[in-house]
Amino acid sequence: MKEFFQENKKIAKTITEVAGLANYLWQKGWAERNAGNISVNLSEMMGDSEFELEHYPMFQLERSYDALANLYFFVTGTGKRMRDLAINPMNNACIIKMNKKGNAYHIISMKKRNLYNFRPTSELPTHLAVHNLLVSTGSKNKAVVHTHPNELVAMTQIPRFQTTEMLNKTLWGMHPEAFVFVPRGVFMVPYILPGSHKIADATIEGFKNGHEVVIWEKHGAFAIGETVSDAFDMIDILSKSAQIWFMAMQSGNEPEGLNDDQLLELKEAFLKK
Known part of the structure; x- marks a missing residue:
């Protein structure tokens, strides 16, 4: 059975593009060990998708990002290597949905048994702050890339x-x-x-x-x-x-x-x- 991110052609294409970029970053020597992180606002691609969020534990954030309430993001994982992301992106990244207050998120792309062993990048505060600015200002920019x-x-x-x-x-x-x-x-x-x-x-x-x-x-x-x-x-x-x-x-x-x-x-x- 395919997951929603495999059936959704726009999201699948975005994930493929991220995987290709991860390979570039590794080949260039800009992504040593687990260096670098990527996030993409997927909200416009989600359509009418609905999730029973009670099945996905909620992870609290230290700050609120009001403009991101109920939005969806692809985010690379903490401790994950770009060279591995290039081969198997969804084992090394996740899709999160922000809660209605923008101060917590649910990981919706993983089986429940794996959720507690996975977290988004340690640079999540910067990624969310940047996306919050982009959404609140009506920017067309949806992607954020950090590399060395x-x-x-x-x-x-x-x-x-x-x-x-x-x-x-x-x-x-x-x-x-x-x-x-x-x-x-x-x-x-x-x-x-x-x-x-x-x-x-x-x-x-x-x-x-x-x-x-x-x-x-x-x-x-x-x-x-x-x-x-x-x-x-x-x-x-x-x-x-x-x-x-x-x-x-x-x-x-x-x-x-x-x-x-x-x-x-x-x-x-x-x-x-």
């Missing part, structure tokens, strides 16, 4: 790149596509304990200010998109810029970068509304 892109993390180990302004200036300057496809740039969050509400609050500030990528100093990147592929693409482009910077530095030369006139030319050519 090597060169971007390495850049944040260098003091001069620990500000939003300097990091953006350098990343935009290394390759035209970084400016064209990530025109709002990144938002830099100084190092904060992972998995905390404090880092969730800091991340939200970046997305509130219109950024689509947030960099966690000495840790990794958070990105939003309409799909997980859209979110990944922005991190991938920025990572390419970081790679170019390091390659130039390894040659013994400080990279010149695009100047202000060249960036303005790009803006006028590609970013006209």
Whole structure:
């Protein structure tokens, strides 16, 4: 007997896309051990699906996410590896339904006997905070991706790149596509304990200010998109810029970068509304 997430073609397609992305992240070396996490708002795909939630235990949250009441999310699991997610996504992720107050959730994609041995990612506070913002502002973005892109993390180990302004200036300057496809740039969050509400609050500030990528100093990147592929693409482009910077530095030369006139030319050519 098929589960609801197998019979629903839209959800099945989304899960397949997440599995493909998990493989990319592993192959790129951005997902060591159980690093990285992904979530997707599935609510619009659920249709008229109904669940007898009394059969699924409720897990209380420390905060309320009012905009997420009764919504559904695909969320990767804590301690789960992206390389395993790529092979068997629903053994390494789950679908949750938020309760009517937005302060608790039910895992609805697992047999009851497995529920107590599985929890969503430890970064769930940030994922839910981001989705709460996206839903409350009417955003089209449904996907949130967190990963550890090597060169971007390495850049944040260098003091001069620990500000939003300097990091953006350098990343935009290394390759035209970084400016064209990530025109709002990144938002830099100084190092904060992972998995905390404090880092969730800091991340939200970046997305509130219109950024689509947030960099966690000495840790990794958070990105939003309409799909997980859209979110990944922005991190991938920025990572390419970081790679170019390091390659130039390894040659013994400080990279010149695009100047202000060249960036303005790009803006006028590609970013006209």
